Amino acid sequence: MSKPLILVSNDDGITSKGIRVLVSAMQKLGEVVVVAPDSPQSGMGHAITIGETLRLTEEETFQGIKAYKSSGTPADCVKLAKHYILKDRSPDLIVSGINHGSNTSISVLYSGTMSAAIEGALEGYPSIGFSLCDYSSDAEFSHVEEWVEKIANQVLQNGIPKGIALNVNFPPKQKENIKGIKVCRQAEAKWQEEFDERVDPNGRRYFWLAGNFVNFDKGEDNDEWAIANNYIAIVPCQYDLTAHHAISQMNKNWNWDELK
Amino acid sequence: MSKPLILVSNDDGITSKGIRVLVSAMQKLGEVVVVAPDSPQSGMGHAITIGETLRLTEEETFQGIKAYKSSGTPADCVKLAKHYILKDRSPDLIVSGINHGSNTSISVLYSGTMSAAIEGALEGYPSIGFSLCDYSSDAEFSHVEEWVEKIANQVLQNGIPKGIALNVNFPPKQKENIKGIKVCRQAEAKWQEEFDERVDPNGRRYFWLAGNFVNFDKGEDNDEWAIANNYIAIVPCQYDLTAHHAISQMNKNWNWDELK
Numbered sequence: 001m002s003k004p005l006i007l008v009s010n011d012d013g014i015t016s017k018g019i020r021v022l023v024s025a026m027q028k029l030g031e032v033v034v035v036a037p038d039s040p041q042s043g044m045g046h047a048i049t050i051g052e053t054l055r056l057t058e059e060e061t062f063q064g065i066k067a068y069k070s071s072g073t074p075a076d077c078v079k080l081a082k083h084y085i086l087k088d089r090s091p092d093l094i095v096s097g098i099n100h101g102s103n104t105s106i107s108v109l110y111s112g113t114m115s116a117a118i119e120g121a122l123e124g125y126p127s128i129g130f131s132l133c134d135y136s137s138d139a140e141f142s143h144v145e146e147w148v149e150k151i152a153n154q155v156l157q158n159g160i161p162k163g164i165a166l167n168v169n170f171p172p173k174q175k176e177n178i179k180g181i182k183v184c185r186q187a188e189a190k191w192q193e194e195f196d197e198r199v200d201p202n203g204r205r206y207f208w209l210a211g212n213f214v215n216f217d218k219g220e221d222n223d224e225w226a227i228a229n230n231y232i233a234i235v236p237c238q239y240d241l242t243a244h245h246a247i248s249q250m251n252k253n254w255n256w257d258e259l260k
Numbered sequence: 261m262s263k264p265l266i267l268v269s270n271d272d273g274i275t276s277k278g279i280r281v282l283v284s285a286m287q288k289l290g291e292v293v294v295v296a297p298d299s300p301q302s303g304m305g306h307a308i309t310i311g312e313t314l315r316l317t318e319e320e321t322f323q324g325i326k327a328y329k330s331s332g333t334p335a336d337c338v339k340l341a342k343h344y345i346l347k348d349r350s351p352d353l354i355v356s357g358i359n360h361g362s363n364t365s366i367s368v369l370y371s372g373t374m375s376a377a378i379e380g381a382l383e384g385y386p387s388i389g390f391s392l393c394d395y396s397s398d399a400e401f402s403h404v405e406e407w408v409e410k411i412a413n414q415v416l417q418n419g420i421p422k423g424i425a426l427n428v429n430f431p432p433k434q435k436e437n438i439k440g441i442k443v444c445r446q447a448e449a450k451w452q453e454e455f456d457e458r459v460d461p462n463g464r465r466y467f468w469l470a471g472n473f474v475n476f477d478k479g480e481d482n483d484e485w486a487i488a489n490n491y492i493a494i495v496p497c498q499y500d501l502t503a504h505h506a507i508s509q510m511n512k513n514w515n516w517d518e519l520k
Binding site for chain 2: 040042043044045046047048049050051053054055056075076079080082083084106108109110115118122123150151153154157158159160161163164167180181183184185186188190193194195197200204205206207208209234235236237238239240241242243244245246247249250251253254255256258259260
């Protein structure tokens, strides 16, 4: 049997620490191809490059591995990999990360890491986004490499439901070992934003987005709970945004006579 | 009773045709405040500006209306409006658009228009993204203004379930009048991408993302069907991406002994 083909991308850029750990884990499972942004793309959500040109350059970043860097977003990277680099070959798995920082709860919407995985799911491939819930500049990734390999291997062996991308978040390195895995839902939380207003040397006003993450969720079946309790959180994510329950509600509550 | 406060944003930029039509319709319903990008932001998905500074400038684009342009994304605009411009005042409605081009089906993921609406829903406000399914440069918006007003008025009168943003798509202007409204689900479809490879004057390779929209959905209860049949499509969208049905499936199918 030929080795599985694994496409690796991320949003922190091709030179980041997290993608090196991810590539190292994936090399144990199959043939790896890397297509990643040439610079950090955090907070890019599911952005794609429409009005501008895209660059793509082969890169010797990883020994013995085909790797490319692109000027585009994480979603662009997956599209370039699928339609230009791999062409007739289909990846058996698409992985993205390991993101330097959390993508739990509502952060999944802003996450470039997860947009690469969701783009993979859209194309019909088993896809996983990995993130480490540690924002410190010297964040330790070593304790998750073995877990990354195990989780990816499970997906290769048992698959995931079609159209689903897994959002995997790891707790930061602690004295105690990680307790295990919780397959769970996205916690109900949000960012409480503030804008830090400053004046530039030319007297013009500018802002930095700042804010705190606020968790409203009291449940124990969500990703925030899992991370807080030293478990790995896996949320299966879908790209159908339809709130199906709201369709009948709207058909009942709205005044349809006024809408003619 | 004081007039409702309506926040208007978009992704085509503050000078676009679509936002003028939207502002004109909203003026009939309440007090309007505009915060929109200073340049087109199509395809920005739910991107936010993290690593760069944000600019915000008051703008005299709309007569008698408080308006601001920002260097940020549509999601940034909603955050700036909420946390900096409106501060203690809460909008009764957040509207975004009218996007020049379709945001049906899977395009909702890439849509800056809808990211502004979803950002509004996240903050707990009734929110609507409006799009016109017409990509032609001289697209006609006049046939939808009255509908925009009616739909926004319904939301002001009857509300929408909390945390839901409406994705409203209008058919292009045709000989026959629009038939009515369908509250429906997001169609199963995707973009079949191709990359147009070129060489710049310096001999360096670059790409344009190109592609065709392919609809796999045979149903009649989805947004693509509605538009194709000259109905307005309204899809209630949620920001919980959890594929709840997949949680039990994964707990059953995975080999959990290997994951210790």
